[in-house]
Amino acid sequence: MTGTTAEGTVRAHRARDAMYIGGRWRPARGTERIDVLDPATERVVGRVPAGTALDVDDAVRAARAALPGWAATAPSDRAAVLAAARDLMVARRKQIAATVSTELGAPLAFATAVHTDLPVAVMGSYAALVAEYAFEERAGNSRVFQEPVGVVGAITPWNYPLHQVVAKVAPALAAGCTVVLKPAEDTPLVAQLFAELLHEAGLPEGVFNMVTGLGTVAGQALAEHPGVDLVSFTGSTAVGRLIGSIAGSAVKRVALELGGKSANVVLPGADLARAVNVGVANVFANSGQTCSAWTRILVDAERYDEAVDLAVAATAKYVPGERIGPLVNAGQRERVLGYIRRGMEEGARVAAGGPEMPEGLPTGYYVRPTVLADVTPEMTVAQEEIFGPVVVLMRYQDEQDALRIANGTVYGLAGAVWAPDEETAVAFARRMDTGQVDINGGRFNPLAPFGGYKQSGVGRELGVHGLAEYLQTKSLQF
DSSP states (O other): OOSEETTEEOOOOOOOSSEEETTEEEOOSSOOEEEEEETTTTEEEEEEEOOOHHHHHHHHHHHHHHHHHHHTSOHHHHHHHHHHHHHHHHHTHHHHHHHHHHHHOOOHHHIIIIIIHHHHHHHHHHHHHHHHOOOEEEETTEEEEEEEOOEEEEEOOSSSTTHHHHHHHHHHHHHTOEEEEEOOTTSOHHHHHHHHHHHHTTOOTTSEEEOOOOIIIIIHHHHHOTTOSEEEEESOHHHHHHHHHHHHHTTOEEEEEOOOOOEEEEOTTSOHHHHHHHHHHHHHGGGGOOTTOOOEEEEEGGGHHHHHHHHHHHHTTOOBTTTBOOOSSHHHHHHHHHHHHHHHHTTOEEEEOOSSOOTTOSSSOOOOOEEEESOOTTSHHHHSOOOSSEEEEEEESSHHHHHHHHTOSSEESOEEEEOSSHHHHHHHHTTSOSSOOEETTOOOOTTSOBOOEETTEESOBSHHHHHHTTEEEEEEEO
């Protein structure tokens, strides 16, 4: 499933036993290493350094030294570097996809179309945006400038290992900031490849730096470092709270993209078959490891049983090891299986899948794609983020009940609304407490702001709103 194309075998990026700091690959300060596993085979495919606070300090110092020069670089020159990086990503498309497929376990087609092509589009969008962005404006007798916030500490997750890196690094560089990246320990190989591409694109020394390591060591050191002006973190809400607390105590800017429990609301009169089939595909993509996945399908009581049947039929198409890959590691698999069992204990009905191991797959961290029916709002599986291929179906009595259920979690990251007409769908979506809603199957837009309400985070990524996260405002009065 990993690393194979019609033209033959494309090798994944080979792990480097080094940190990228100050424009060069250099030995780590410590001796500890992290094994990188292929989740489909459970075999070690590489080892990377487990960075320490000393490595982080070296990287922050390099970023701090490079900041004045990069901040003073003309936006057109910054755009040229981003465009060159985008072109290199296109040229190495197959290797990027093979690398993500190997270390994350994603099917190669998905690794190519989403894990590779989406970050390419995002990088290209910032190359175009920074070239035309108005970093200065007039306001009465004032000139107002948008200036880089400074050194950015970027801490990224494993579920979209290149997209989440690019969604932070590209706008930070476009804004004139310098960056220290701490990628997820499960998926550091594509981050190392990305560092190589930025180097080849001609990024000046120290503007981008990368330290691999554990979140509890290197990640915490980066969040706490006094030389970091802004921490951008994507991951769990629990860790986000900790980072937010650290940043708050230091009066430091923070951007948090956290968990989700998004609702897929099918209103009466909507195309039920399309809503359920698209909804199931949305949840099972990336093996359910998507923070914005529409993991709760809400259907009116009259059509609820039909919706369950449609979801079961759609789930049968997702065969583990073929259309759906493994989870990232053994711990994640056990976590997801635990949620399935908890749902059963609390009264949910397993309509498809379940906690048993998939047949014919003696190795790999696979979970059977699962549909839990008859789920009620108070159940754990209706409230907590499962982060696996599990979709829950919930019935509602009327539109107000549907809104109450949709808004009835601590999260507010994304969602979907299906209705017989756009006006009805938009009116419902405007009342949802969530940052992004797809209307009748609207497609993901990399130029639109992405981010959540409530405990789903603080700030926005992508497009002009993502660029604004890395800028601070200065006014001069005349």
